[in-house]
Every structure is written in C-alpha cells, then in structure tokens.
Amino acid sequence: MTASRLFPLALVASLGVALAFLTLPLLAIFLESSPGELLASLGEPGALDALGLSLQTTGVALALIVALGTPAAWLLATRRFRGRALAVTLVELPLVVPPAVAGIGLLAAVGPQGLLGPALERAGLELVFQTAGVVVALTFVASPFYIRQAQAAFAALDPELLEASRTLGASEARTFARIAVPNALPGLVAGGALAWGRALGEFGATLVFAGSLSGVTQTAPLAIYERFSNDFTAALALSAMLVAVSGAILLGVKLVSGPGALGGAGARG
Amino acid sequence: MLALEADTALGGLRLELTLEVAGGECLALAGPSGAGKTSVLRIVAGLLRPDSGRVRCGEETWLDTERKLDAAPERRRLGYLFQDYALFPNLSAWRNVAYGMAGVPRQQRRERATALLERFGMAAHADSRPGTLSGGERQRVALARALARAPRALLLDEPLSALDARTRAHAGRELAGLLAEAAVPAILVTHDFEEAALLADRVAVMDAGRVVQIGTAAELAAAPASSFVADLTGAVVLHGEARPLSDGLTEVTLEGGGRLASTDAGSGRVAVTVHPWEISLEPPGAAREGSAQNRLAATVASVTPVGNRVRVALLAPQPIVAEVTGAAVTSLHLGAGAEVVAAFKATATRIVDV
Numbered sequence: 307m308t309a310s311r312l313f314p315l316a317l318v319a320s321l322g323v324a325l326a327f328l329t330l331p332l333l334a335i336f337l338e339s340s341p342g343e344l345l346a347s348l349g350e351p352g353a354l355d356a357l358g359l360s361l362q363t364t365g366v367a368l369a370l371i372v373a374l375g376t377p378a379a380w381l382l383a384t385r386r387f388r389g390r391a392l393a394v395t396l397v398e399l400p401l402v403v404p405p406a407v408a409g410i411g412l413l414a415a416v417g418p419q420g421l422l423g424p425a426l427e428r429a430g431l432e433l434v435f436q437t438a439g440v441v442v443a444l445t446f447v448a449s450p451f452y453i454r455q456a457q458a459a460f461a462a463l464d465p466e467l468l469e470a471s472r473t474l475g476a477s478e479a480r481t482f483a484r485i486a487v488p489n490a491l492p493g494l495v496a497g498g499a500l501a502w503g504r505a506l507g508e509f510g511a512t513l514v515f516a517g518s519l520s521g522v523t524q525t526a527p528l529a530i531y532e533r534f535s536n537d538f539t540a541a542l543a544l545s546a547m548l549v550a551v552s553g554a555i556l557l558g559v560k561l562v563s564g565p566g567a568l569g570g571a572g573a574r575g
Numbered sequence: 576m577l578a579l580e581a582d583t584a585l586g587g588l589r590l591e592l593t594l595e596v597a598g599g600e601c602l603a604l605a606g607p608s609g610a611g612k613t614s615v616l617r618i619v620a621g622l623l624r625p626d627s628g629r630v631r632c633g634e635e636t637w638l639d640t641e642r643k644l645d646a647a648p649e650r651r652r653l654g655y656l657f658q659d660y661a662l663f664p665n666l667s668a669w670r671n672v673a674y675g676m677a678g679v680p681r682q683q684r685r686e687r688a689t690a691l692l693e694r695f696g697m698a699a700h701a702d703s704r705p706g707t708l709s710g711g712e713r714q715r716v717a718l719a720r721a722l723a724r725a726p727r728a729l730l731l732d733e734p735l736s737a738l739d740a741r742t743r744a745h746a747g748r749e750l751a752g753l754l755a756e757a758a759v760p761a762i763l764v765t766h767d768f769e770e771a772a773l774l775a776d777r778v779a780v781m782d783a784g785r786v787v788q789i790g791t792a793a794e795l796a797a798a799p800a801s802s803f804v805a806d807l808t809g810a811v812v813l814h815g816e817a818r819p820l821s822d823g824l825t826e827v828t829l830e831g832g833g834r835l836a837s838t839d840a841g842s843g844r845v846a847v848t849v850h851p852w853e854i855s856l857e858p859p860g861a862a863r864e865g866s867a868q869n870r871l872a873a874t875v876a877s878v879t880p881v882g883n884r885v886r887v888a889l890l891a892p893q894p895i896v897a898e899v900t901g902a903a904v905t906s907l908h909l910g911a912g913a914e915v916v917a918a919f920k921a922t923a924t925r926i927v928d929v
Contacts, residue, residue, distance in 0.1 A: 469622050470661035472648035474675035475724055484674075488665040 347543030356529035364505040367444035379456035409514025439516035444505040452501035459493020499559045577760035583625035590784040596760035603763045603775030610781040612764040616730045621648035653728040654721030662705035668716045669701040675724040691719040711742035729761035802846035810848040817841040831892035835869040841926035853923035854897035857916045867918035875913040
C-alpha cells in the first residue's frame with residue numbers, strides 16, 4: 307500500500323476512534339439501566355428540583371453574560387487601545403483557572419469575609435449558600451466562552467458594512483444594533499451555546515462558593531455527585547436527563563440559527 | 576463645492592494633496608492600486624482621520640485638524656458607493672435603501688425607497704436580499720441607497736470594477752447619466768483611464784499619495800506630464816536618449832535599438848509617447864510612402880479585438896500597441912509572430928519626462 311492511500315485511511319481511522327471514545331460514555335448512561343428504572347428514579351424528590359434549579363440558574367447567568375458580554379466583546383473587537391491585550395487576557399483567565407480555585411477566589415472576593423463582603427452585607431446581598439451565589443459562580447466560569455466567541459464574530463464582520471452604516475447617517479449605537487449584531491448572530495449564538503453548556507456542567511466553583519443545599523444551590527451536577535456514592539441508578543437517571551436536555555437545546559440552537567451556527571467560530575452568514 | 580486638503584502618513588506612504596470639486600462636477604482619481612485613491616474618499620467621509628487637513632462641503636466644515644474639528648461620519652451628509660457595494664446582507668433591498676432615511680416618517684420610507692429602486696429598474700427586487708442579486712443588480716441597489724439621504728456629495732469607489740464586461744458598459748452609461756443629473760460634487764476612484772474619461776469631467780492622476788497631473792481626460796491624453804500619466808492613459812511609452820537636430824526636430828535613440836523623430840523638444844533620457852490609434856502597420860519591405868517618418872520593425876505578440884477595433888501588441892524591441900481595424904488584420908495576415916513595420920508621424924509623438 308502506498309503512502310498516499312495510507313494517509314486518508316489514517317484520517318478516517320482517527321475520526322472513528324475519536325467518535326467512539328466521545329459517544330460511548332454518553333451512550334452507556336442510557337444503556338446501563340432500563341428506561342423504566344430511569345423514569346422511576348426521576349420521580350424521586352430532589353431530582354427534578356435539581357434539574358429545574360440548573361435550568362433556572364444557567365438561564366439567568368446566560369442572560370447576564372449576553373447583556374454584559376456583547377457590548378464588551380464589541381469594544382474589544384472594534385477598538386485598539388492601550389491595555390487591550392491585557393484586557394483580552396484577563397477575560398480569558400477564568401478559562402485556565404481550575405473551578406475549585408474560582409470558587410475560592412469568589413469566596414475571597416465576595417464571600418462574607420471577602421474583600422467586598424462588608425459592602426455586600428450592607429447592601430443586603432447574600433451570595434454564599436444562596437441561589438444568587440450559584441448564578442455568580444456560573445457567570446464567572448462561563449462568560450469567557452461567550453465573550454471570546456462574540457469578539458471573534460464581531461471581528462470577522464466586513465468593516466465596510468459598519469462603515470457603510472455610518473455614512474448612511476447611523477450612529478455607532480445604531481450600527482451595532484441594526485448591522486453588527488444581526489450579521490454576527492450565528493457567532494453570538496454559538497458563543498451563547500458554549501457558555502451555557504459550560505454553566506450547565508459547572509461543579510467545582512459552585513460547590514466551593516455556594517455549597518450543595520438541596521433546592522437552593524444544589525444544581526444537577528451537584529445532585530448527581532451526591533447520589534453517586536449511595537444510589538448509582540439515581541445518579542444515572544439524572545445524568546441521562548441532563549444529557550437529553552443539553553442535547554435537545556444544542557439541537558434546537560442548530561435548527562434555529564442554521565447549520566453553520568456551532569461550526570466555525572465567528573462565521574458570517 | 577467640495578474642498579479637501581490632507582497631509583498624512585498611510586503605512587509606508589505619505590498622502591499629500593489638495594482637491595476642489597465644484598457642484599455638479601465629477602472628478603476622477605485615477606492611478607494604480609496603492610496610490611492612496613480610496614484613502615482620499617475615506618478622509619472625505621470621515622472614516623480616516625488625516626494627521627492634518629481640512630474638508631469643506633458647501634458651507635459646512637467637516638474636518639479641520641487645526642481647529643480640532645472632526646464631524647462623525649454619520650454627520651457628513653454624503654453618498655458613498657463602496658467598491659464591493661457593502662449592502663447589508665441581513666436587510667432586503669428596500670430596507671437597505673431606507674436605512675439612510677432617518678429623517679423620513681416611518682410609513683413613508685417603503686414608498687420612497689421603492690421609488691428610488693424604480694429609478695434604477697430594481698423595484699421588482701425590493702424584497703430580495705442582496706445575496707440573491709447579481710453584481711449589476713447589487714450595484715444599482717447600492718446607488719439607490721447612496722442617493723437615499725439626499726447627499727451633498729457623492730463618493731464612488733471603483734463603481735464598475737465589480738461588474739463583468741457586458742454589464743459594465745450598460746452600468747457605465749447609466750452612471751454617466753446619473754452624474755450628469757446630480758447637482759452635487761462627486762469624486763470617483765478608478766484605476767481605469769477609460770472609465771475616468773467616460774464618467775468624469777476632470778481627471779486627477781494619483782501616484783504614491785500625490786496628484787501628479789489634473790485636467791480633462793483629453794488634456795491628459797494629449798499632453799501627459801510624465802511617462803507615468805502617458806502609460807495610464809493607454810499611450811505607448813518608449814524610453815530613449817533624446818538629441819536636438821539642426822532642423823528643429825528631436826531624434827530619440829531608443830533603448831534596445833531603433834531611432835525615431837519627434838516634433839517635441841527634449842534632451843537626455845526621455846520617454847516618447849504616442850497613441851495606439853496613431854500607429855499604422857505595414858508589411859515589411861513595403862515601399863516607403865506617405866508622411867510617416869517613424870518606422871520601427873516589429874514582431875506581433877498578440878491580436879485582441881476590442882469593440883470595433885483590434886489591439887495589436889508588438890515587440891519592437893520595446894513593447895508597442897497599435898489599434899487597427901479588423902479589415903487590416905485580415906489583409907496583413909496579422910497573427911502572433913508576424914513581421915510588420917509600425918509607422919507613425921513625428922507630429923504624433925510627445926516627449927515627456929521619465
């Protein structure tokens with residue numbers, strides 16, 4: 307066999323191995339227990355609460371991330387200023403910080419004994435062991451995924467479109483709302499999906515910062531971990547539910563915003 | 576009237592020029608890519624801020640770096656036609672046109688936009704997205720959009736270059752009509768001298784950030800200030816060493832061989848220019864008859880029909896282009912490799928600086 311035929315074969319083989327490795331664990335969750343067992347476990351009190359709390363907190367976190375991150379990403383994508391590289395690095399920092407460290411950092415910053423603790427207490431804002439604390443932890447770990455992707459999507463826009471808008475009498479704010487956001491939408495949606503996925507799977511920072519109080523701060527991943535040691539079937543059932551919900555939302559995003567949405571970073575279309 | 580003064584560093588280039596365009600006049604900026612033509616439009620539009628300069632349009636001052644005055648692009652009322660048209664892909668044709676109608680009541684915008692599209696024969700495409708339109712259709716939507724704001728100046732960046740050859744001739748005539756009708760100053764950027772001659776009242780030839788010559792297209796073609804301008808106008812440019820003769824003519828010894836006479840004065844290293852339509856082709860060894868003094872033996876490199884004429888590229892040994900009729904091509908059996916004599920009168924030549 308010649309080398310030129312070997313290479314395509316190697317490509318196919320590596321994709322096959324990767325796909326098998328990536329899908330087998332997810333498939334196994336559904337195969338390890340019967341559907342009846344899964345459904346029965348979901349009836350257990352606490353399981354649906356945890357899932358509901360996960361959807362609620364990730365939803366609020368995603369809304370915060372999009373509302374704050376979109377203008378910030380636009381600024382990073384369209385301006386050259388002193389300290390821009392530093393700003394970009396700071397935004398990316400949570401990506402490489404271990405989640406547990408993120409939780410410790412949040413405690414040190416906004417915990418009761420933290421830097422801003424007294425100020426928050428005076429404002430009547432409590433985060434630790436509160437649902438609001440979960441949202442803070444999720445926002446902290448997930449926002450870089452959105453901001454990075456949104457920045458890339460804005461940077462990939464044809465600058466002439468933005469300039470044409472200005473020469474037609476539109477201010478920068480109107481250009482942003484009417485031209486930049488609609489044309490960068492596939493990239494923004496992809497960034498939102500990535501951030502949401504990261505938030506849904508969040509474990510370490512939430513556990514350290516907000517704790518694992520059933521019904522208050524115990525999100526689905528925390529609930530799965532709690533069940534894992536004494537009731538494996540219940541852990542499997544909740545896991546299956548989480549996989550199904552994430553898969554459905556991922557599919558929904560793909561259907562709504564076209565096939566390219568979650569493919570190329572910052573693709574226009 | 577639109578008046579512009581700018582002096583600025585552009586990468587490795589220094590842009591330094593002064594331009595004035597009267598109301599209703601179209602000035603073409605012609606020159607090779609990288610000469611700074613588009614940057615001039617960007618300065619006028621407020622998309623590029625020069626190190627120092629002034630831009631005035633009618634009574635309004637849009638830019639005066641000395642007085643620290645710099646109106647935002649959206650405050651400068653002008654129509655800018657971008658080279659690739661820059662239509663908004665997320666908006667239909669009529670919404671693209673209506674985008675600039677901020678001052679028009681909302682319910683009238685669709686009607687006004689459709690009326691503008693109608694003028695360019697595009698009303699039927701009012702609801703189409705730009706992605707579904709052909710190049711020529713996109714250009715017409717972009718023109719309608721540029722006019723929607725009732726601009727006080729028009730800036731056109733290579734308005735025809737994104738079109739294929741067939742669409743270009745038609746779109747060129749349309750654009751010429753539009754410019755003749757428009758009462759506002761217009762600046763048109765092009766790398767094509769013929770396009771500049773067709774559309775503009777005056778042509779400013781730009782090279783490396785400066786205007787090297789300004790005048791009507793006919794003036795530039797008849798009396799190019801340099802071999803660069805002559806080359807841009809499509810004239811044949813031959814380099815050589817000039818020497819005044821006693822009879823008042825100038826003799827030029829061409830680089831690579833050959834000799835010719837010119838009625839223009841000159842000495843030292845010069846360029847001789849002559850228009851392709853002044854050059855006639857004769858079979859080699861034909862009797863020397865007629866008044867053409869200059870005769871250069873040449874080999875045909877290529878034969879290209881252009882409209883109702885045929886362009887014949889020659890090696891003699893410097894490149895020469897002659898324009899002849901199709902009948903001449905047939906009777907002289909012109910084809911690549913054919914031997915001919917290129918003949919032209921000494922009075923048809925111009926001597927310019929290199």
